[in-house]
Amino acid sequence: MSSNEIAIRITNLSKHYQVYDAPGDRLKQFVMPRLNRILGKAKKKYFREFSALMDISFDVKKGETVGIIGRNGSGKSTLLQIICGTLKPTSGAVQLNGRVAALLELGSGFNPEFTGRENVYMNASVLGLSKQEIDTRFEDIISFADIGDFLDQPVKTYSSGMYVRLAFAVVVHVDADILIVDEALSVGDAFFQAKCMSHIRKIVNSGTTVLFVSHDINAVKALCKRTLWLDRGVGREFGETANVARAYGQDWIKQANAQHLLTDQDATEGSNAIALSESQLDKLSLATALRFSARSGTGHAQYLAFQGFCGSNPIGILPLEFGSLLRLTCLIEINESCERLVVAVHIKDSNNQHLVGVHSGMMLGLYDRSWQKGERFKVEFKLPVYLHAGRYAITALISSMADVTQYSDVKFFDWLEDVNVFEVAQRNPFPLSDLVEIEHEVKFTVS
Numbered sequence: 001m002s003s004n005e006i007a008i009r010i011t012n013l014s015k016h017y018q019v020y021d022a023p024g025d026r027l028k029q030f031v032m033p034r035l036n037r038i039l040g041k042a043k044k045k046y047f048r049e050f051s052a053l054m055d056i057s058f059d060v061k062k063g064e065t066v067g068i069i070g071r072n073g074s075g076k077s078t079l080l081q082i083i084c085g086t087l088k089p090t091s092g093a094v095q096l097n098g099r100v101a102a103l104l105e106l107g108s109g110f111n112p113e114f115t116g117r118e119n120v121y122m123n124a125s126v127l128g129l130s131k132q133e134i135d136t137r138f139e140d141i142i143s144f145a146d147i148g149d150f151l152d153q154p155v156k157t158y159s160s161g162m163y164v165r166l167a168f169a170v171v172v173h174v175d176a177d178i179l180i181v182d183e184a185l186s187v188g189d190a191f192f193q194a195k196c197m198s199h200i201r202k203i204v205n206s207g208t209t210v211l212f213v214s215h216d217i218n219a220v221k222a223l224c225k226r227t228l229w230l231d232r233g234v235g236r237e238f239g240e241t242a243n244v245a246r247a248y249g250q251d252w253i254k255q256a257n258a259q260h261l262l263t264d265q266d267a268t269e270g271s272n273a274i275a276l277s278e279s280q281l282d283k284l285s286l287a288t289a290l291r292f293s294a295r296s297g298t299g300h301a302q303y304l305a306f307q308g309f310c311g312s313n314p315i316g317i318l319p320l321e322f323g324s325l326l327r328l329t330c331l332i333e334i335n336e337s338c339e340r341l342v343v344a345v346h347i348k349d350s351n352n353q354h355l356v357g358v359h360s361g362m363m364l365g366l367y368d369r370s371w372q373k374g375e376r377f378k379v380e381f382k383l384p385v386y387l388h389a390g391r392y393a394i395t396a397l398i399s400s401m402a403d404v405t406q407y408s409d410v411k412f413f414d415w416l417e418d419v420n421v422f423e424v425a426q427r428n429p430f431p432l433s434d435l436v437e438i439e440h441e442v443k444f445t446v447s
Helices: 023-039 078-083 116-128 132-143 147-153 160-170 191-204 217-223 239-255 264-268 278-282
Strands: 005-017 047-063 067-070 091-097 100-103 178-182 208-213 227-229 234-240 301-310 323-334 341-348 354-359 374-386 390-400 411-424
Touching: 005 078, 023 067, 023 239, 047 078, 047 091, 047 208, 047 234, 047 239, 067 078, 067 239, 078 091, 078 100, 078 178, 100 116, 100 160, 100 278, 116 147, 116 160, 160 191, 178 191, 178 234, 208 217, 217 239, 227 239, 227 264, 227 301, 234 239, 239 341, 239 411, 323 390, 354 374
Parallel strands: 067 208, 067 227, 100 178, 178 208, 301 411
Antiparallel strands: 005 047, 005 091, 227 234, 301 323, 323 374, 341 354, 341 390, 390 411
8 A cells, every 4th residue: 555545554563661569679770780780790670561552553544534442451542642742652663644633631731821712722833723724713613612701711710521622622623634532522511422423523524534542332333444453552453343343342241251251162153043933933942043153141041042023024034114113032041040130132233333222121020030040031022113224233132230330240141243134124205314213202282
């Protein structure tokens, strides 16, 4: 690929830190190697080396939006700081073609004693704009920030939300060639987050190169064609976002259930789901049941079969009409004693973005019961198809909420990707303009 087509090129990038167990070790490391060399003694290190990044390489083409995902501590922020020039790498090279604007620590360049107006001019000039360019963009910046009469007040009097809005407004109106976004959508209220996402979409559609870091996998799927997955400083995978996100999700589940994983054979063996009648569904055993190709979980409880129906017909044969009733029926077997079971399904679009999810919640007889090995039960979900015309896939989950105080405590017993695939026909005579139409009620009165 020609270098003229590349906006960002990262080559064999590494960043290592020296970690000292005690403050005195730092002084020893400074003095003792020189002294040992003079005395002819063997070298000794007084630090442990921590590798934040190890041999990372990837390219971002001009006009492309690339996502970066990974858990906390995986090296995402370190990588962005090196790309922005605020941190030097231990080894490797960064090549940038174009002006860079970064949404890293929003407002970190603001002077708290200056007014909002003064900080806009100062921050924008640091980002490379002339006074004339700032004057041209000033009204758009202030309109986006929406901080009202506080514009001419010192920013130290701002709320955290106002501070972030002003900082975001400055950066996204710089019109940079390369925009770097690090968790910008995790701050502010819901209205501001929606406004941010809308503006970032405009920037993406304008042909700006965007490097987008987020823990929100759906946001990454929606914006990015390719994604880099970082894991403890190592580039685990780089490629099409749907594939990388799927691998990342499966790894997350495996890590969460590290002590009770399915075997590789269980996790990978199988083919696509076969169409089953409801009478067949009730008679399935593990030997004759469906085998699923993308499976993760502890295996305490597992799907023996899963099938969607529209009327009496299995889905996936003919396109579903808008508004038709979708019935998702599954047979589940308990392999180990468990309690507080929740069964859930998610519908995702062709971009691998989750749109709709339903679950059994605290259903009496399912959630409040202690299940024993060998027991089986059937669950059925019914939901209307209010989806935009297109192809969709279903993800099915079984989890336990026992001893759960936060989401990371949830134990996933079975997680099946793409267990059913179906198509929705276009609504006539007026096609649906949104991705999903929510069931609602409208009242009309004349006063």
